Amino acid sequence: MVTGGGRGVGAGVCREVARLGANVVVADIDDAKAIAVADEITAAGNRAEARACDVADWHAAAALIAGCVDRHGRIDGLVNAAGLMRMGTLVEMTEGLFDAMFTVNVAGTAYCAHHAAIAMSAQGSGAIVNFVSGSQMGIPEMGAYGASKGAVASFTYTWALELAGAGVRVNAVSPMGMTRMVDVATTYHDERSLPHHVNVMPDPSANAGTISFLLSDRAKDITGQIVRVEGNLLSLIVHPAIAAPVLDRPEWDFESVADAFDRDLRARLLPVGVSSLEVRPAAGGTNMWHAEDAPTKR
Structure with missing residues (x-):
């Protein structure tokens, strides 16, 4: 199951996991986009089906996962690629800008993962891959978006611990690619005559191999990790941690x-x-x- 599978990085993942032999459910809020990707995959001789879904709707997310289990008898992998990005500084932020991103990026990820985790725990196996962003480390004009992805990173660490005993792995990727989000950032900077943070971006499909690996049995011992993909560069993003040595004294005035x-x-x-x-x-x-x-x- 790949949410946001109708375009961008999500579509690239759908194509790659299908090529590797998976039955793929291409889920997207844009039904036509999901159908187009699924048709492309089946035309290539692989297996895919399209499902329209607004991941930010609890009941729609539940129906999406239930439909996969009803049709295939199980759900082995969930990729939470669906996301929304808006630009704005702290001073520019509006209530709607903040709420829209947290509803899709945070709640939508949690809703799909919740229902998938129940099914995966019952079958004793499964892998969830979330999407985060380097903006969680701090990029100007991307505070709200970065905060939403920081929340997903925290989910990733926590869910990995919670589901370890159930045989379910949870990891995340920090992908980079020429997607609609780049267009949003470019338009924002151009309208304000600001310099662009990134001028060259790889094709979205450059992330598919890493995500496919995290879904696979080759990554059966990997959970709670965030992998960053920057075109030719592959790296790990470290967890928040307490910096040692820790200072100790009876009172800190x-x-x-x-x-x-x-x-x-x-x-x-x-x-x-x-x-x-x-x-x-x-x-x-x-x-x-x-x-x-x-x-x-x-």
Whole structure:
């Protein structure tokens, strides 16, 4: 099941998982787009069907998953590709701008995942792949969109823990591609004579291999992770974590906190925005950030 499968990254995933042998349900709010992708897949000799669905509707999401289970007897994978992006600074933000993105990106992802997780838990297996964004690290004019994707990242970590015992894996991708969202950003920047953040974007299909892998048995030991795809670049996005070492004292009053920042914490402040940090194996096989490693701004 691929929501938002009628275009962009979602359509690319539908084509690739069908090529790899899956029965694909192409779900999209635009029925004509979903049908076109499904017809293209079946014309190539693979298996697909189209379903119209507004993922932000709880009952529609439930019917979408139930329909898949009724027809095929199970649901092995869910890709939450459906999403909405609007641009705007904190000062420019309107109630409608905020609500629209959170309804589709956050609630829509949760609704589909909820119903899929029930079915997957009952069958003892399944994989969910959510969509996040580098904007959750901080990109100007994309605060509301980034916040919605940050919520999905938090869902990913939590659901992976909750569903581990049921045999259900939950991961996410941070994809990049020339989609309608790029058009939204370009129009916003052009109207305000602002520089563009990104000038060259890969074809949306460049993300399909990574998402297909996360759905597959080859990734059976991978859960709770976010994989970033930037054209030729493949990387992991680290989880929010408590930076070690942790300072300890009986009481933290104003003076002691200020002193702690002057002596230690100020030197360990992390950059704001899309950045890269190096992680190295520590004793015991765990991965730890090393404070002496200077972050690289990207």
